[in-house]
Amino acid sequence: MNQGLDTRALLRLMAWLSPAFPIGGFAWSGGLERAVADQLVKNATDLEDWLATLMRHGSLWNDAVLFSEAWRHFEDAAALAEIAELGLAMAGSAERFAETASLGSAFVTAASAWPAPMLECLPADLPFPVAVGAIAAGHGVPADKALAAFLHAAVSQAVSAGIRLGCCGQADGVKILAVLEASIAQLSERAPSLTLDDLGGAAVQAEIASLRHETQHSRLFRS
Known part of the structure; x- marks a missing residue:
């Protein structure tokens, strides 16, 4: 596959991972809301450390692995079904399962506006990173560029x-994105x-925060 990123592929990648893309990502926090409530994340420094840890040792690391595997097997329906099943089984809580499955399904529905043969290979139920990885590959987006955009979107959403949870301001949020840029690039490579x-x-x-969020009474997010 051509490893260059042409203009049309770039535009698609920008559209798919834009906050305006209709998948409802704004409704989920991946357990961050509970972490803030439990004072595990109190400020911008804590949030930066939290996200860096997720990329090295947590859900974002595993999402990157699933994404990469789906990218490689985007034309293999049987392989994609196995990857999707494994990804869903790895969800550490009911909310985490609902989050990745809901985003995956919504992403496939929205991305169907760009018809491609690989859509026929996707299973009915699949995690978000599997959906994005396979569809990006089907449209000729290089793996490293697609994964970088996926991780940047995930970090930006967090x-x-x-x-919104009040643990940092907008200026601090931009600084977090700047600091984590190198980590995103290294993992994507x-x-x-x-x-x-x-x-x-x-x-x-x-x-644990994701599990505890399931019983949290007052909440802004679904996870």
Whole structure:
């Protein structure tokens, strides 16, 4: 596959991972809301550390692995079904399962505005990173560029959630994105070599926060 990113592929990538793309990503925090309520994340520094840890050892790391595997197998319906099943099984809580499955389904529906043969290979239920990875590959978007955009969108969404939860301001949020830029780039450059053997994590507090959010009475987010 051509590793260059042409203008049309770039425009599609920008559209798919824009906050305006109709998948409802703004409604989810991935357990961050509970982390703020439990004072695990109190300020911008904490939020930066939280997100960096998720990329190294938590859900964003595993999402990057699933994304990369789906990108490689975008034309193989059987492989995509197995990757999707594994990704859904790895959800650490009911809310995390609902989040990734809901976003995955909504992404496929919205991205169908750009018809492509790979859409026929996608299973009915799939995690968000599997959906984005396979569809990006089907439209000729290089793995590293697609993963970088995916991770940047995920971090941006988390920062936006942090701003709404009051743990940082807009200026601090922009600084977090600037600081994490290098981490996003480094992980994205590993996309061609990431396989299912790399799955795993140790972000225990984040998983607990996601579980505890299920019983949180007052909330802004669905997870």
